[in-house]
Amino acid sequence: MDLTSNRQSWAVVGGGILGMTLALRLREQGKEVTLIEAARDIGGLASAWKIGNSVWDRYYHVTLMSDLHVRNILNDLELEDDMRWVETKTGFYTKGRLLSMSNSIEFLRFPPLNLVEKVRLGATIFYASKLKDWKKLESIGVCEWLTKLSGRSVFEKIWKPLLRAKLGENYQHASAAFIWSIIARMYAARRSGLKKEMFGYLPGGYRRFLQAFEKRLVDAGVTIQKGTCVQHVKRTGSVVKMDTADGFEREFDHIVFTTPAPAVSKACPGLQPREHGLLNGIRYQGIICPSLLLKKPLAGYYVTNITDDVPFTAVIDMTALIKPEEVNGNYLVYLPKYVDATDEAAFSRSDDDLKAEFWPALKRIHPHLTDDDLITFQVARARNVLALSTLNYSESLPPVHTSIPGVHVVNSAMICNGTLNVNETIQLAENAAVDFLKLDSRVAADVAGSRCAQAV
Template sequence: MNHRVAVIGAGPMGLATAYQLIKDGHTPIVFEGDDRVGGMTATFDFSGQRIERYYHFHCTSDRDFILILNELGIADQLQWTKTKMGYWYQNRLQSWGNPLALLKFKGLSLQAKFRYGLHAFACTKRKNWAPLDHVEATGWIRRWVGEEAYDVLWRRLFDFKFYNYKDNLSAAWIWSRIRRIGTSRYNIFEEKLGYLNGGSDTLLDALKDFIEKNGGEIRLSTPVDKVVVEHGRVQGIQSNNITEQYDKVISTVPLPLVPKMIPDLSNLVLEQYKNLKNIAVVCIIVKLRKQVSENFWLNTNDPEMDIPGLVEYTNLRKLSNHIVYVPFYMPREHKTFQEPNQNFINKVKIYLKKINPSLVDEDFLDVKASRYQYAQPICDPGYLDTLPLAKSSVEGLWIADTSHYYPEDRGISESIGYGRKLAKDAMY
């Protein structure tokens, strides 16, 4: 039976949901409040260069991403590159990310290096994350690596990404982040990451074309005001003062938006959604005339910098100029998040000049700031116990976002895989 299905959100999860619905013979209508598809993978014109608002990369373990590229006939656009990591510590740029770099790292005892390396290795070999689900992350890391390695290599990541949430995070969630990068390598000495020719637009355009050419529809600049529920069953969508009937509704927008959009859920469930926490981001994107360093990742531990690191994107995907992303993560209620963009831009210029003293003002060709209030869910110990099921208590209504593939961190591949699963489950 061909069902008429509303999909809310045109990020990777929403587009993958619509894609799978069409493959299974249904007719999806995708509602997107933004003027473009992509969500956090959406691109913009950065003074003549199409670039993502927020950086993305791909790992060799991204099976769902690679699978859909093959199905769409664009797998030849995926390129793999040897990338490097660095560490800015004690006013010194050091190599990072492999056993030799760890051994040579200045500012850490041999015992601390051994314990850190053992923990990283154990994370890449661990298969079962369930024992870590109810374990608090910072205590777990400290027990493995010791206070010295934690202070030097981990503390600022927690301080300047999670702020007041730093001491109540799931170890399973942190483990998945370590494991994903640790397993995307040529060998133990060389990291291997991927990018798409044309960036994320290549995938987004292919998904959009497939959906629209096969009977689906994507309505941009069309936010959903309300999901209409009557007698315990979904009835349709209200948008721009127009109500339309749908057999099923699948929401893929951030869960904090759900209470306002679907107010007819039970009070208990609405409270569950309201209690979920997210980290916001102010991401500064810089176009430079010259390279900051040769590293894709650059972790930072500097008392004069309120960031845990930065990403020099063009050390992965070559472009005509050098592109650097400097994300400032913080709770959206934090006072710093209320500061104007120029404050963050000024900081970034100071930080980049400190890391590479040869940079001068003329090397900064353009700078932009992107903000997102729901950049990342906060997953505390036992997170699944508090997360509402994707299948809601309302018949025909499914609600999910990147939280639902916990303990995996948010990513394009994970969103695609979960979106396709969501489509099948909702139609079962």
């Protein structure tokens, strides 16, 4: 590819997976690209941190066999062959009992549901997995849809606790497209036969992936500016000007925000009122996510879904997937709790306060644990994580190309027909890069057109 053919300067704001992918693809189109990230390290939600004496992902991550966009990048980075694929088990904690629900036989034995309820639940999941027209589902409330398909009792016993766990009271505002996208993704992860799940991870975790990705960006000629929070963007003459918190000032031909929508509205006061309304109208779920290092293993379920009233959404036993050697021979567990992004009370709770509530609840689920088994309890928090798929969501999204010429928005809130995951994020970035290439051709055509007009 001729890298000198198009020397427009582009800034990509946000060094998460979306921004990194977009920066790489824009650079491959020959643009001069600067990637600007507020945090000290790139990676955003996929970044790693130190847990006790180990380093692993800040939030739990797995790759599915069907995540072809992720695997393509891993392949590019020569990491795909190192992926480990593991058959995992799923647990269910309901009415004080921890049950396995990892295959069809266990599903048929699952005590909380009678036979008719099981058939209706199974049929709902199967039906949803076969649906292709997600747009239609956007206009139906998730509660109405699931109750109609599974019946009131299955909704109350299974779906409602699961929806509440992920969305809190916001579940009442979600559309059927939300649950459809989760079912479609998980179904794609299952093989035929006993429908076992195969999940993958890269030894060394996302840190290794991000380090290789960052190196690829630098080698390709992308300038990376870390620890730089973009504060203000405005159009000045033929360029867009950016101010950052540390006094860094630069001009670009184009700026693309990959950050959550409220950050775009804040940084671009010159947008039209309607655009501010759309950006700030997106409702986000946040997450409070303690990581625990333990001396003892749990029960071998990668995910334990919970229908009982406990303070966290699920139990994620990372060492049911990764080898304990990855975390110095210990066992890594996450206890995520999804909350509304604006829930100040939840976000102001200290690690100690959360530990006092979460640790005893985990011990109730796994009574073999004692206080002596807990090595580390530390909490990661993020506010604008998951844009809530409300009714007719895709129609209330802000445009990619804003009213400020040269300022664009491509963020994970634009994933309308999928769940929040790295694969969708990469796909979104790659589609956006193609769209930006068309923008170049339009500009080139306009320039050529005006040259022709001048010549005439």
